[in-house]
Amino acid sequence: MNKAVRNAVIAGNWKMNKTRPEAKALIEELKPLVKDADCGVVICVPYTNLETALELTKGSNIKVGAENCHWAKSGAFTGEISADMLAEMGVEYVVIGHSERRQYFGETDVTVNKRVRAALDAGLKVILCVGELLEQREQGITEEICAMQTKVALLGVSEDELKNIIIAYEPVWAIGTGKTATADQANEVNGYIRSVVAKLYGEKAAEALTIQYGGSMNAGNAEELLSKEHVDGGLIGGASLKAPDFATIVAAASK
Ligand code: PEP
Numbered sequence: 001m002n003k004a005v006r007n008a009v010i011a012g013n014w015k016m017n018k019t020r021p022e023a024k025a026l027i028e029e030l031k032p033l034v035k036d037a038d039c040g041v042v043i044c045v046p047y048t049n050l051e052t053a054l055e056l057t058k059g060s061n062i063k064v065g066a067e068n069c070h071w072a073k074s075g076a077f078t079g080e081i082s083a084d085m086l087a088e089m090g091v092e093y094v095v096i097g098h099s100e101r102r103q104y105f106g107e108t109d110v111t112v113n114k115r116v117r118a119a120l121d122a123g124l125k126v127i128l129c130v131g132e133l134l135e136q137r138e139q140g141i142t143e144e145i146c147a148m149q150t151k152v153a154l155l156g157v158s159e160d161e162l163k164n165i166i167i168a169y170e171p172v173w174a175i176g177t178g179k180t181a182t183a184d185q186a187n188e189v190n191g192y193i194r195s196v197v198a199k200l201y202g203e204k205a206a207e208a209l210t211i212q213y214g215g216s217m218n219a220g221n222a223e224e225l226l227s228k229e230h231v232d233g234g235l236i237g238g239a240s241l242k243a244p245d246f247a248t249i250v251a252a253a254s255k
Contacts, residue, residue, distance in 0.1 A: 002207060003229050003230075003232065005207060005208060006207075006208060006209070006210050006232045007039070007040055007210050007232070007233075008039040008040065008210070008226070008232050008233040008253040008254075009039060009040035009041075009042060009166055009210050009212065009232070009233040009253075010037075010039055010040065010041055010042070010233050010234050010236065010246075010249055010250045010253050011040075011041075011042035011043070011044055011065065011093070011095075011127055011166075011168075011212065011233070011234070011235050011236065011240075012042065012043045012044060012236050012237075012240025012241075012246055013044050013067065013095060013098070013214075013235055013236065013237050013240060014043065014044065014045045014046060014049070014067075014240060014241060015046075015067070015100070015237060016046060017046070017241055018045070018046065018049060018241070020048065020049060020052050023045060023049040023052050023053065024052055024056060026241070026243055027043070027052070027053060027056045027057065027062070028056065029243035030043075030062070030243040030246060030247065031056070031057070031060050031062065033243055033244065033246075033247035033250075034061065034062065034246075034247050034250045035060065035061060036254075037061060037250045037251070037253075037254050038253075038254035039233060039250060039253040039254050040063065040233070041061055041062050041063065041250055042062070042063045042064070042065050042092075042093050042127075043057075043062060043063075043064060043065065043240065044064075044065035044066060044067050044093060044094075044095050044127070045064065045065070045066070045067070046067065047066060047067075047081055050064065050066060050086070050089055050091055051089065054089060054090050054091070063092045063093060064090075064091055064092060064093070065091060065092065065093030065094055065095060065125075065127065066081070066086050066091050066093070066094045066095070067094075067095050067098065068081075068094065068095065068096065068098070068101060068115070069081055069082060069083040069085075069086055069094050069096070069115055069118060069119055069122075069124070070082050070083070070115070070118065071083075071111070071114035071115050071117065071118040072118070073118070082118070082122075083115075083118040083119045083121065083122035083124055084122045086122065086124060087122040087123050087124055091124065092124065092125055093124065093125045093126070093127055094115075094119050094124045094125075094126060094127070095127045095129065095168075095235070096112055096115045096116055096119060096126050096127070096128050096129070096153075097112035097115070097116075097128055097129045097130065097149070097153060098129045098170075099129060099131060099170060099172045099175055100175075103172070109148065109149055109152035109153060110152065112128070112149070112152070112153045113152050113153050113154075113155050113156070116128060116153050116154070116157065116165075117156060117157070120157065120161050120164055120165075124164070125164045125165070125166070126164060126165045126166070127166045127168050127212070127235060128150075128153050128154075128165055128166065128167050128168065129167075129168045129170050129214070129235070130145075130146050130149035130150050130153070130167060130168070130169060130170070130193065131145075131146065131149075131169055131170040131171045131172050131175075131214075131215070132145040132146060132171055132172065132173075133145075133172045133173065134172065134173035137171065137173065142171075142189060143189070143192050146169065146189060146192065146193055146196070147192075147193075147196045150167065150193055150196050150197065151196065151200065154197075154200065159201045159202070159205050162197075162201055162205055162209065163208070165209070166209075166210045166211070166212060166233075167193055167197075167209065167210075167211045167212070168211075168212040168213070168214045168235040169186065169189050169190050169193055169211060169212070169213055169214070170213075170214035170215050170235060171185075171189070171215050172215075173215075174214075174215025174216050175214065175215050175216070175237065176216070176237055176238060177215075177216060178216050179215075179216060180215060180216040180217065180218075180221050180225070181213070181215055183221075183224045183225045183227070183228050183231070184228075186213040186225055186228060186230075186231055187228035187229060187230050187231055190211045190213060190228070190230035190231055190232075191229070191230040193211055194206045194207075194209065194211060194230055197209055210232040210233060211230060211231070211232050212231070212232060212233040212234050212235050213225055213231045213233075213234055213235075214234055214235030214236065214237070216237075216238070217234040217235075217236050217239065217249060218236075218238070218239040218245060218249070219239060219244075219245040219248035219249060222234065222248065222249040222252040222253070223252040223255070226249075226252050226253050226255075233253055234249060234253070236249055
């Protein structure tokens with residue numbers, strides 16, 4: 001397995017933060033700080049900020065993503081947004097299966113799979129989140145949980161379509177808690193997820209797959225996490241809301 005063949009991607013997940021003026025200020029501050037990045041830079045923002053983000057990042061190296069999408073093309077799904085609606089705007093990425101969606105909004109492995117399919121059909125790139133709860137880690141079933149979430153999410157996804165997928169391993173106990181997985185723990189599970197993908201799609205496809213780590217990654221711990229063989233970038237929550245911190249993580253991934 002050769003890390004150098006993979007594209008490192010640092011993606012911010014703003015969650016339900018930032019009004020439009022706040023989003024504008026953050027993006028304007030961020031642009032010059034990451035302009036020389038030698039990795040992919042993505043900001044996944046609330047729906048209400050997509051237009052602002054697309055406008056302000058035009059001509060820059062920052063790509064824009066949404067934080068979720070529905071599986072249907074259109075219809076009676078009040079409050080939802082379809083993948084086609086995002087693609088039509090010029091959005092490139094979408095986060096699917098984030099643990100907060102699973103925890104608070106009844107997202108299951110099956111609905112994650114349906115959303116993944118819809119996003120790929122619309123031509124979007126997917127950041128697919130998987131990860132275990134603290135109790136599951138303590139029970140010693142981290143690998144089983146990550147394997148199950150990965151396999152179900154990828155049902156019906158072809159090897160060619162896998163090129164439009166990034167997997168983000170996010171141990172739920174590390175998200176927004178300040179409790180980061182150690183670099184070795186992150187590397188171990190990322191490597192395991194890669195082996196699951198290798199069984200499904202072959203070694204070559206698995207070797208090329210970008211697998212991020214997410215969970216309290218910040219300006220202080222990013223370099224060590226990103227130095228690991230199987231950690232190809234990060235999905236960043238809290239630290240993506242501060243331009244200098246996010247830029248420091250981008251710089252660490254560019255080394
Ligand atoms: C996330 O929202 O995906 C995340 C990793 O959050 P945080 O970095 O705040 O833990």
